[in-house]
Amino acid sequence: MADLAATPTAAENSPAPPSPVLQHPWPNRYKPIIGHCIVFTIPTFLGFLMVIFLAIPALMPPVFGLDPGSSLSSLNISTSHVTARWNIVLSVKNPSKLIAVEYADMKLLLSFGGELSLSRPSRIPAFDQGPRSSTTVRAEALSTLPIVNDLGMKGLVNSLKGGEVSINVVAKAKRRLHLGPCLVPVFDVYFSCMGVTFTAPNSREGGGDWMILGGTLHCEPDIFTLL
Template identity: 30%
Template structure:
């Protein structure tokens, strides 16, 4: 009688059985990625071109900001220019030791001072002659003066009366030089108020009459034969009486831009 090999019976898995070696099923599928992070589809031509090009020929994004680079270069240039200017200024001051010119009113007189009583009021006739002393204290620097317009007046406050104006030609003043500039103006039959005429005549007799000299000019600097710029300045001399001027030479006030006093 032949021997039959019997296979073990296959056991049926009970309902709900789960193999421990199998990964657990995911009951909830992951949510789709946000729209912004999804790769944007490219046109067919661009996809083919980018895919067909080797990596060395593919376009690269610029990482440097051109505007920031320009700003950095500009700032560095400005800093260097300011530094060089400061160094040049320091060397100039140490070598030349520059000083401003000085001005003083050395004399003032009224020639032919006459007040007449006319039917329409009083009239004034006189010639004003002033001398302004200009001094250059520098040993290596030269000053250049442009054409100078000079106005002269007498009296103060509401009694100030114009005595005419004139123009002096420009000139050059060398180092350690003192120059006396003569200024002359005149008025003839200038109508004035009778009350003002009496006050001017009284103060002229007692030498209490205040005189004023105002000049507008341009001053330039010369170094080794080189002329450096021309700065507009205002010069105001006087504001003192004739009596005080006989014993003193008051210094003049030098300013620029109408409010920056240089002296």
């Protein structure tokens, strides 16, 4: 009699299910945090680039200079007063290659010896400048000074009578950058032109013009200018 094969048990007939693969729970846990980081990182990075884009032209000082066409005219020295008309011509250059600039509320103040103000601050109308462009602006200042027993005043009178006078020109202006339709305020501009010399021609007659023939025509940025 043939041997019968052994019947497998129920446990042997049903294979065991595969062991579950363990998964780390942190990917699902940190997905919202990663999403929020991405949402905030992109605007922050773009804002950082915008700050750099604005900071570079904002920190580039414009180039100011005095034009030799500036003049002193209508000079009159009486026993009681000194009157004169100062015609100041400025050249302004925008150093930026990309961004246009607007200057507003520009004021000029003339002084003698660093202390004696020759006039009230003169205002220059607002103007725009394209990239890498130069602009010529004009300002007029009127002096009506009483002759008093003062060293500064005596020095001014003696210089004018001697045919040569050196003055200081300082100025301040608000500056804004053109970014499409928007104007973005940046640092105010301060500059000073020291030792600007007006000299009378040899053939000058009363009431003639005095032209700039010497002295410093280049102006330097000056954060200590007060107007």
